[in-house]
Amino acid sequence: xxxxxxxxxxxxxxxxxxxxxxxxxxxxxxxxxxxxxxxxxxxxxxxxxxxxxxxxxxxxxxxxxxxxxxxxxxxxxxxxxxxxxxxxxxxxxxxxxxxxxxxxxxxxxxxxxxxxxxxxxxxxxxxxxxxxxxxxxxxxxxxxxxxxxxxxxxxxxxxxxxxxxxxxxxxxxxxxxxxxxxxxxxxxxxxxxxxxxxxxxxxxxxxxxxxxxxxxxxxxxx
Amino acid sequence: xxxxxxxxxxxxxxxxxxxxxxxxxxxxxxxxxxxxxxxxxxxxxxxxxxxxxxxxxxxxxxxxxxxxxxxxxxxxxxxxxxxxxxxxxxxxxxxxxxxxxxxxxxxxxxxxxxxxxxxxxxxxxxxxxxxxxxxxxxxxxxxxxxxxxxxxxxxxxxxxxxxxxxxxxxxxxxxxxxxxxxxxxxxxxxxxxxxxxxxxxxxxxxxxxxxxxxxxxxxxxxxxxxxxxxxxxxxxxxxxxxxxxxxxxxxxxxxxxxxxxxxxxxxxxxxxxxxxxxxxxxxxxxxx
Numbered sequence: 001x002x003x004x005x006x007x008x009x010x011x012x013x014x015x016x017x018x019x020x021x022x023x024x025x026x027x028x029x030x031x032x033x034x035x036x037x038x039x040x041x042x043x044x045x046x047x048x049x050x051x052x053x054x055x056x057x058x059x060x061x062x063x064x065x066x067x068x069x070x071x072x073x074x075x076x077x078x079x080x081x082x083x084x085x086x087x088x089x090x091x092x093x094x095x096x097x098x099x100x101x102x103x104x105x106x107x108x109x110x111x112x113x114x115x116x117x118x119x120x121x122x123x124x125x126x127x128x129x130x131x132x133x134x135x136x137x138x139x140x141x142x143x144x145x146x147x148x149x150x151x152x153x154x155x156x157x158x159x160x161x162x163x164x165x166x167x168x169x170x171x172x173x174x175x176x177x178x179x180x181x182x183x184x185x186x187x188x189x190x191x192x193x194x195x196x197x198x199x200x201x202x203x204x205x206x207x208x209x210x211x212x213x214x215x216x217x218x219x220x221x222x
Numbered sequence: 223x224x225x226x227x228x229x230x231x232x233x234x235x236x237x238x239x240x241x242x243x244x245x246x247x248x249x250x251x252x253x254x255x256x257x258x259x260x261x262x263x264x265x266x267x268x269x270x271x272x273x274x275x276x277x278x279x280x281x282x283x284x285x286x287x288x289x290x291x292x293x294x295x296x297x298x299x300x301x302x303x304x305x306x307x308x309x310x311x312x313x314x315x316x317x318x319x320x321x322x323x324x325x326x327x328x329x330x331x332x333x334x335x336x337x338x339x340x341x342x343x344x345x346x347x348x349x350x351x352x353x354x355x356x357x358x359x360x361x362x363x364x365x366x367x368x369x370x371x372x373x374x375x376x377x378x379x380x381x382x383x384x385x386x387x388x389x390x391x392x393x394x395x396x397x398x399x400x401x402x403x404x405x406x407x408x409x410x411x412x413x414x415x416x417x418x419x420x421x422x423x424x425x426x427x428x429x430x431x432x433x434x435x436x437x438x439x440x441x442x443x444x445x446x447x448x449x450x451x452x453x454x455x456x457x458x459x460x461x462x463x464x465x466x467x468x469x470x471x472x473x474x475x476x477x478x479x480x481x482x483x484x485x486x487x488x489x490x491x492x493x494x495x496x497x498x499x500x501x502x503x504x505x506x507x508x509x510x
Binding site (some may be wrong): 002003004006007010011057061062063065067068069070071072073107186220221 | 273275320463
């Protein structure tokens with residue numbers, strides 16, 4: 001699997017180095033100067049999508065066809081894409097937290113590192129991995145183009161859902177109810193329960209998705 | 223003699239095409255050339271052997287194991303009609319990747335091949351010519367010291383000089399008699415030069431079958447091109463005549479048993495049939 005991962009890295013690096021300035025410098029700079037942590041919180045999501053890009057690159061150069069002739073199991077070939085998604089979103093999270101640290105250092109009291117960066121970053125990272133758990137089997141079965149289209153639909157549905165919720169339910173009432181509910185739960189209890197639940201949800205989704213992708217990839221005639 | 227590849231009644235059926243009953247062997251120490259018209263199923267046969275497609279019926283063994291078995295694939299080098307690496311990768315990176323893929327990958331041997339083929343280690347693939355890409359594929363296929371090479375149109379589109387170099391390389395490879403090569407090619411001249419045996423996949427309608435697998439020398443004894451008039455041709459038994467083309471000078475016929483034909487028609491010219499001619503005459507018979 002390490003060989004497959006290294007191959008993905010070599011292929012992606014050429015693409016990544018063109019936007020490393022944007023991701024590594026411009027986004028963190030804007031996040032800090034404009035007090036908009038979400039620009040840094042996008043990092044795990046943006047980087048996780050590179051595992052889809054690696055499948056697109058494989059399709060373009062017909063690597064998948066060649067990979068079948070190598071002594072590498074289907075599980076390892078598919079697993080490398082999942083590992084890439086986990087690693088890249090992890091790197092995105094680290095970069096996001098580093099940006100948050102710098103933000104707090106440069107402009108103390110404007111943001112809360114734990115709330116605005118750490119917890120939000122972990123949630124974004126989990127969301128990125130859940131998204132990949134949905135998209136990777138689609139990319140293996142139908143191709144990356146269809147997976148990307150689905151991603152757009154997912155995003156539209158998510159934000160459209162939030163928008164509709166905000167329109168249908170009076171905001172002040174919803175916020176008050178939510179605050180009351182959250183206040184009634186002990187912080188430590190909520191963090192532990194939420195954390196464990198989140199990890200189980202993400203790990204379970206990734207495992208199920210990986211199994212499905214292995215089945216799809218093994219049955220694919222190239 | 224050990225068979226590196228062995229298929230028995232191998233069938234692969236698609237909606238619009240089927241490959242039927244392929245019995246193919248690649249004995250150790252031989253180069254077997256797989257020939258056939260476009261769409262005759264050469265690539266399908268190779269893909270089935272490598273486990274890339276599942277056979278509908280029949281069985282295939284690759285180095286005594288099931289197709290796609292990683293332990294068998296570890297001893298096989300594969301070259302397709304192009305190098306299927308990402309365009310931005312270079313030979314040095316391919317070396318590092320393959321060192322993690324093959325347990326017996328020999329980096330120094332790979333670098334030796336690259337030097338021998340005059341391939342730069344740092345130049346990305348997108349800057350390589352087609353010949354260089356094929357040489358890189360070959361270096362990659364050989365650097366883990368495989369016992370079996372499977373080549374799918376590996377020499378097509380290459381200039382005669384590069385083709386010659388690569389064919390010499392195959393002949394070197396086969397010096398070790400435990401090695402073997404199965405190569406599909408449209409360029410029958412390459413097979414005339416390198417192959418010990420020839421297997422001919424012939425398509426009739428939507429169905430392809432393996433018409434024969436023979437030693438190259440036996441083929442030369444079995445087939446001939448008879449040039450004679452219609453009256454002389456009529457004297458031959460029908461079973462010997464495969465297909466006749468009429469031209470301004472008389473008839474050209476692909477015949478079996480050329481020695482017996484020569485004895486029967488001493489005045490007629492019966493030359494050795496090339497692989498191209500055998501294919502052309504068989505294809506002509508079906509399109510009649």
